[in-house]
Amino acid sequence: MKFISHTLLLIIIAGLLFACNSNGGSQFNIWKEDNTGPQLFVIWENNKAGFIDKDGKIVIASRFYAANDFSEGLANVREHGYYGYINSDGKYEIPPVFEFAEPFHNGMAVVYKGDKGYYIQRDGKVAFKRPFTDPQPFDQYGCAIIGSAKRLQGMIDLSGRLVLDTLYERIYPNNNRFIVETGRLTGLADPTGRFIVPLGRYAAISALDDNYYEVMTEDGKSSVIDANGKQHFGVGRYQDEKTLPPVLESYDPNGFTGGILRGTIKGKLALVDTTGRIIWRDSSLPRCTPVNIDYQGGSYMYVQPKDGRRDIPGDTSRPIVQPNVPRQQLSIVIDVSKKDTFLQVYQGYNVYVFNTTGEPVKFSLQDYCLYCTMQALNSANEWKDIENIPSSSCGNSYGSTFLPPNEYWLLKCPVYEGSIKTKLRLALKVNYAAPPVYSNAIEGSVNPAQFWRKKFYFSGNIMDPYEER
Numbered sequence: 200m201k202f203i204s205h206t207l208l209l210i211i212i213a214g215l216l217f218a219c220n221s222n223g224g225s226q227f228n229i230w231k232e233d234n235t236g237p238q239l240f241v242i243w244e245n246n247k248a249g250f251i252d253k254d255g256k257i258v259i260a261s262r263f264y265a266a267n268d269f270s271e272g273l274a275n276v277r278e279h280g281y282y283g284y285i286n287s288d289g290k291y292e293i294p295p296v297f298e299f300a301e302p303f304h305n306g307m308a309v310v311y312k313g314d315k316g317y318y319i320q321r322d323g324k325v326a327f328k329r330p331f332t333d334p335q336p337f338d339q340y341g342c343a344i345i346g347s348a349k350r351l352q353g354m355i356d357l358s359g360r361l362v363l364d365t366l367y368e369r370i371y372p373n374n375n376r377f378i379v380e381t382g383r384l385t386g387l388a389d390p391t392g393r394f395i396v397p398l399g400r401y402a403a404i405s406a407l408d409d410n411y412y413e414v415m416t417e418d419g420k421s422s423v424i425d426a427n428g429k430q431h432f433g434v435g436r437y438q439d440e441k442t443l444p445p446v447l448e449s450y451d452p453n454g455f456t457g458g459i460l461r462g463t464i465k466g467k468l469a470l471v472d473t474t475g476r477i478i479w480r481d482s483s484l485p486r487c488t489p490v491n492i493d494y495q496g497g498s499y500m501y502v503q504p505k506d507g508r509r510d511i512p513g514d515t516s517r518p519i520v521q522p523n524v525p526r527q528q529l530s531i532v533i534d535v536s537k538k539d540t541f542l543q544v545y546q547g548y549n550v551y552v553f554n555t556t557g558e559p560v561k562f563s564l565q566d567y568c569l570y571c572t573m574q575a576l577n578s579a580n581e582w583k584d585i586e587n588i589p590s591s592s593c594g595n596s597y598g599s600t601f602l603p604p605n606e607y608w609l610l611k612c613p614v615y616e617g618s619i620k621t622k623l624r625l626a627l628k629v630n631y632a633a634p635p636v637y638s639n640a641i642e643g644s645v646n647p648a649q650f651w652r653k654k655f656y657f658s659g660n661i662m663d664p665y666e667e668r
Contacts, residue, residue, distance in 0.1 A: 238457045239274070239287055241266050243468050244483045246491070246544075248276070250289075251470070253458065255478035259289040264491045268456060270302035271321070277493060280618025280646040282310070284323075293323040298648040299493055305337040305357065314651040318343070318359075327359040340375045340390040351381075354392065362392030374409035376426050387412065387428065395428045446475055489546050489616030493648040495587040499542070500550075500569040500610050502562070504600045513567055516606040519553060524607075526555050531571075531627045531638040539611060546614040550625065550638070551607050559601040563630035566596050570628040573612060575645050576621045584626070585615070585649040617646035 239250040239258055249261030250269075265277035273284040273292060283295030284303075301309040307318045307326060315330035318337075333346030341357040345365065353365035354377065363370070363379070371378040376395070377388045385404045387396035396404065401414040407423065411431065415421045423431045447462035447469065454460065459470050459478065469480035490496070501513030524530070534549040541547025552569075554560050562569055565588065572586040591597070602608065612625060623643040626635035 239269050240457070240459050240461075240470055240479075241268055241274075242470070242479055242481070244481060245486050246488045250274070251479050253472070253478065255470070258287070259285070265493060267302050270304065271306070273303055273321075275300040275302055275308070277646075280493075282493075284308075293319070298646075299652055301336055305339060305341060307337045307343070307357070309334045309336055311648065311652070313647075329359075331355075338372055342372070342377070342390045344370050344372065344377075354388075356390075362390070363388060371406070373406040373412075374426070376412075378404050378406065378412075387424075387426075395426070396424070446471060446477065485544065487540055487544060487546050490541070490613040491616045491646070493646045494652045494654050495585055495649060496573070496613070497586065498565070498568040498571075498588045499612070500571040501567050502564070502569060502600055502608055502610070504564060504567055504598050514608045514610055516602055516608055519555070519605050519607050521551075521607075524553050524555060527557065529554055529556055529560055529602075529627075529629075529636055531625055531636055533612065533625060533638050533641050535641050538614060541611050541613045547611045548614060548641075550610040550612050552602065552610065552627065553607045554602045554604055557604050559603050560629060561599055561601050564598045564600055565591060565631075567598070569610075570631050570633075572626055573615070573623055574626050575615075575623045575643070575649070577650055578619075582624070583650050585623075585645055587653050615643055615645050615649075617644045617649065619647060620644045 238253050240253075241248050242251050242257075242261065244261040246264075247261040248263040248266035249257060250259040250266075252258050263276040263278050265282070267275050269287065273286060275282055276285055276295075277300075278295060280298075281295040282297040282300035283291045284293035284300070286292050297310040297312060299311040303321065306321055310317055310319050316332065316334040317330050318326040318334065320326050331345045332348060333352075335344040337343040337357065342354055342362065343356075344352055344354050346352055347365035349365075351365045352367050352370045353361055354363040354370060356362050363377075367379050367381045369380045371380075375390055377390075379386045379388050379394075379398065381398070383402065384398040385401055386394045386398035387404055388394050396414075402417045403415040405413050407413055410426050412424050412426075413421055414424050425431055446464065447460075448464060448466070450460055450462035455473065458473055460472075462469055462471065464477070464480055467481040470478050472478055503513045503515045530553045532551045532553070534551065539547045539549055568588070570588065572584050572588065574582045575585045577583050615623065621643065622640045623645070624640045625638040627638070628635050
């Protein structure tokens with residue numbers, strides 16, 4: 200869940216429109232409500248999810264490792280390694296057989312078996328025989344964006360028919376219109392795939408709200424068009440006097456759902472209604488638990504760079520005093536003799552990187568982090584990455600450091616927990632292209648989607664430069 204944070208006490212002005220999504224324009228109002236389906240809301244206690252009603256009463260106990268709000272009468276949840284769909288009584292209506300699953304929209308939901316995406320209907324049956332690459336949920340107009348093996352996008356309707364072929368670099372939905380981009384060409388299409396604004400008429404199109412778009416020509420001139428492509432001129436201001444008391448430190452930018460807004464108070468989840476009344480807040484005591492996720496985690500092996508900075512939360516090297524350290528080599532060891540903490544709230548293991556080569560070893564860094572990922576054995580007895588380090592197009596993200604001879608770093612890795620018992624190891628590279636140095640293999644468990652699922656990430660601008668490798 201992504202929150203917008205503020206250093207000052209938050210006063211939410213209800214009419215304020217918060218931008219922006221990755222296409223640089225679409226805005227929303229946090230007071231816009233979705234009142235469909237059972238009015239139950241996800242809460243988290245001790246890293247498990249449950250559901251409460253609008254009065255803060257617990258209706259479904261916290262037993263899920265992943266959960267979303269109810270949509271069209273069902274909620275997609277993961278109780279162990281696989282997703283299913285429960286009703287408002289907490290009983291499964293669609294059994295947990297999917298490695299990943301999205302909420303229902305327009306009678307369809309996206310589910311995954313392996314890395315293959317399918318659409319299922321409300322009864323759990325597969326809607327279309329063929330799988331899709333990177334399928335997105337259907338919108339209220341019966342359109343869904345899909346991808347291709349070449350990482351291009353297209354669009355289908357509720358019958359599975361292509362209304363826009365997979366020829367475009369990016370398609371952005373906005374109400375009942377779609378901004379379509381490929382190369383330096385931009386256009387605006389409707390749900391049937393008809394281009395209202397042909398590709399290439401404007402150099403750029405960005406949504407101002409549900410009905411208006413800012414467009415820019417090749418020579419840098421801007422104007423405003425409506426959803427039918429007609430030009431408009433003028434200035435307006437949205438005004439509303441609703442406010443919330445300053446009770447939240449941060450809040451969910453998706454706004455209110457069913458009259459409830461999620462946020463944080465003293466770093467813990469809280470839910471408030473439109474009057475600012477706190478209907479529920481996490482009062483559970485801190486407890487370190489294993490990491491139980493259904494996607495590939497990111498980087499966490501921070502070390503101090505050799506640029507003199509000391510404000511980085513990474514380790515500095517120290518002389519090797521431990522006995523029985525492998526000699527004349529670079530080595531990495533996971534110590535499973537006792538568990539430590541990871542990111543303060545999860546269980547972790549200590550990890551040692553030893554340099555006994557007799558020479559300094561130079562390491563490339565990305566954002567002060569080593570190129571080190573966890574791997575696990577899959578069902579075919581193959582070692583596969585279960586963590587992913589996104590690449591960056593920003594040159595300032597990259598640097599280097601040295602591990603002196605006969606010194607070591609003390610780092611930490613998470614203790615993973617899942618439905619599949621297997622072996623795990625760390626793969627360390629001195630730079631991205633170098634062959635890895637492997638740690639000792641340890642016993643552990645993971646969830647099936649960790650072998651393939653990367654959380655979708657799209658870089659919107661130069662200040663947010665990361666993308667999947």
